[in-house]
Amino acid sequence: MDTIITSKILLTSALPMLTALLVMFSGKKPNLRESWSVIGSILTFLSVLSLLPHILAGGTYEFTLATLYPGVNIKFHLDGLGIIFAGTASFLWILASFYCIGYMRGLDEHAQTRFYVCYAVAVGAAMGAAFAGSLFTLYLFYEIVSIFTYPLVAHHQDAEGYAGAKKYIVYLMFTSKAFLLPAMVIIYMQCGTLDFCYTGIVNGIFPAGANHVLVAVSYFLCLFGFAKAGIMPFHNWLPSAMVAPTPVSALLHAVVVVKVGVFSICRVMLSVYGVQILHNLNLGIITAYFVSFTIITASIIALSKSNLKARLAYSTISQLSYIILGVAMLTPSGITGGLIHIANHAFSKITLFFCAGAIFVATGKKDIKEMGGLGRRMPLTMIAFGIASLSMIGVPPSSGFVTKWFLALGAMELKSVGLLVVLLVSSLLNAGYFVPVFLKAFFGKELPEDASMSGSLENNRLIMFMVVPLLITAAISMILGIYPDLFLNIIHVMVGA
């Protein structure tokens, strides 16, 4: 297992930033502008792909860009955990780039250049977070994501948009300043460095004699400081952020932004604290029960939402906590289940959001109650919706099943009946809020004003820009269930080491 020191790994986060610049300077020519987005996203994904073989062979990449103060570095380090997130996010960005064309042109949105620029920068910053090799680097990119997604949430520039965006930035900035900043200082005080531990996930960076109280305090500060993970009680920004255009909700608030939060928490748990210290101080099991509360509560709230995007938002909050639950179990199966859910949830949830957006562009409908009979007019979309829902619920052979399988294994390894019950109840709740949407679309009655209309809504060229990506993501979320080996191998290398 060797470490290659190369500046090549900077490329992956630099490419989206470069894309943003090109997009900015070609704002007057929409076709050229969108081509840059697509080309940039493809190149970004290829750059991640080129790093994969070495990671699969058990190696890592490393590069130090700048040293602010001894131990406080802007440092990049790519290992299995990072490449799962980076690979997933950059691949979905390609599909989202196509989807954006359909959505933004379909609705004739204003300020599209600003939209594409911020979109690309947010993805680039997420890549930077995935490649981060120190807590400071992670924090830096985490904050860049916060700042550059603000214009996306406030995109409509109406009262509702401003209110949602304000809540968004207040939650994220408050938690990062109030919790993350002191946590970093305490960690630095105890360890003398903010670099991650690069030798496996067992030992963190804390020295043997570290003050246990401060370790625990800084741990919880990190847990709440990365509020993008949507752990209750700091979850409320996510439903508010749904005022954004749907491609933002899809790629950013189901994959990139929220996963930056979850990824950061996983990274901090595994590479800063390490399994050993979390286990010794019982922090893992406390976290597991804590996020279980989020899993159940968010699902119950989702049941009560009739706006499709709001329901999906609460579903996201619930599902994100699965990832943290898995890692917090601190057993090999648990960690595997958690980390693989980063990819599984991404593919399934982005499909669901893509569907919601396609429905909105084609029919203008946001509310589930109005979607009766929609399956007959948008069959492909609603089938994709169904597949992704099954994955969320965890029905085999979908990818969600793999997650639930490993999480259940982890709970059994811990001999924890409580966590098993949580998994079971939450699966039932998932079914409870996804199945009715599907049923309504295919078997429900059309609203009287829709009854006169007929024919498919999916043969419009712009709508096809949206339907094709969502079919691809739905297919992949099924393939990942049948053939999860790629991700399992990466995680195996990571957890095994």
Add this chain to the structure above:
Amino acid sequence: MHMEKYLILNTLSYPVLSLIMLVPLVGALISLVIKNETYLKILGLLVTLITLVLSLPLFTCFDLHTAKYQFAELRAWFPLLKLHYVVGVDGISVLLVLLTTFIMPFCILCSWRYIKKRMGEFIFVTLVMEAAMIGVFISLNTVLFYICWEAMLIPMFLLIAVWGGTRKDYASIKFFLYTLCGSIFLLVAIVALYIKTGTFFIPALMDQEFSFAYQMWIFLACALAFAIKIPMYPLHTWLPAAHVEAPTAGSVILASILLKMGGYGFLRFCLPMAPAATIYCMPYLIALSLISIIFGGYLALGQTDIKKLIAYSSVGHMGFVTLGIFLLNDQGLKGAILQMINHGITTGGLFIMVGMIYERTHSREIADNSALGMVMPIYVTFLGIFCLSSLAFPGTNSFVGEFLVLFGAFKKSVVVGFLAIPGAILAAAYMLRLLQRMVWADSDGHAHHHDEAVGDGHAHKLDDLSFRELSMVVVLAIFVFWIGLYPAPLLNIMDASVTHLLHQISVGGSVVPVDPHSGHQALLELGNWCKQMMTF
């Protein structure tokens, strides 16, 4: 007198320190005979740029391995009083000298259009100001220090009183009275030190072992002067008034350099000359710093005037500086010094940005300057950079300083560390609020002022930045990121001096026993005196 042992005499081909003080003075004299406004502006710019270039060897030729005073010049001045003309810089003052010479060209540039009357006097006053400020930082004897300290007062007063806004009389007099009040105590302390020791030489005064009670009085007298200057709660009320009414150049000088005089004074006088008293008063000053941080941030949150908002934010930022200073540990002191430089660059940049928008809309109200995002994208980009820097965004200069101060605070006590965190949160809150309101539309989603501006005859067309304006903010932004990503050169320069300062405090603090009784008494007497002054 063995003054040489504290000094490394200047080895450059020219007397660099005297020269950077003299060049602005000569420039000021020349400005008196020129009548043409354009020539005056060019003269001002040239003089400040020449000063900047002349001061650069201070950075490049600085010896990092010594805490002695470098580039020193020593000449007899007034032998009867054993008074020498002695100047020199150590790792702390050299950075502030460089900050001064760096900021001054911006003060001329940002006044290019802003100053509409009495251009000759303006250039004269600004250049005199520069000479005086450099004098404060380089002088190593208390007399020259005090002369320059007082010499800053009049030009600043004039800057506000002549070129200021609508309430300029109130603001300038308030500024004058406050600062003068502090200066008098400084003068008393300087005279008392001379009577006691027979020397005006600052490094020699640092080596004296005064009794604890004497240290207490020296400390209180100096600290009062510096706390007003920096300004520390509850002596901060002159600052918002002065900032709001001052012209852009005045605000920049005030925020970037004048406030640093207070921090510099603490480091040069209070800490090394009265170490035992410093240790005794540390908890009180930490408490006042924390109050300044939170109170300044809280008040900034409620402001509708952009300049007032930045002024109150300065109170909070300077609270971080004094907090760092009085933590009396390595990280705290380095963070505090770095934060002084950072604040000079960032807040200077913010005031320049405010000046630019004021020239266009003739209003400093946030509400009148909203929704600029679509109209002035370049302006908004740089405003964003300076706002983020001000809220200590990672990767910008302030983050490093704030992180070091917080590190020092947590090292001292976890409680102090956590008490400083609300300041960081408030900074994010008021800066993002400012940014949101200026870039995006107001709450009803409309940007109506642009239409009105066009409609009311004398339309203020909102052009984006001109080349002159752009060049200013680009240079400042480069420094924002440079210090944010690579602060090592600055930290290296201050390293030896900070270590030496900590050594002085620990030695001085242990030789002279801290006597809680006399410390208490001194504080009590000061408190009584303040009470009497209040009723009077």
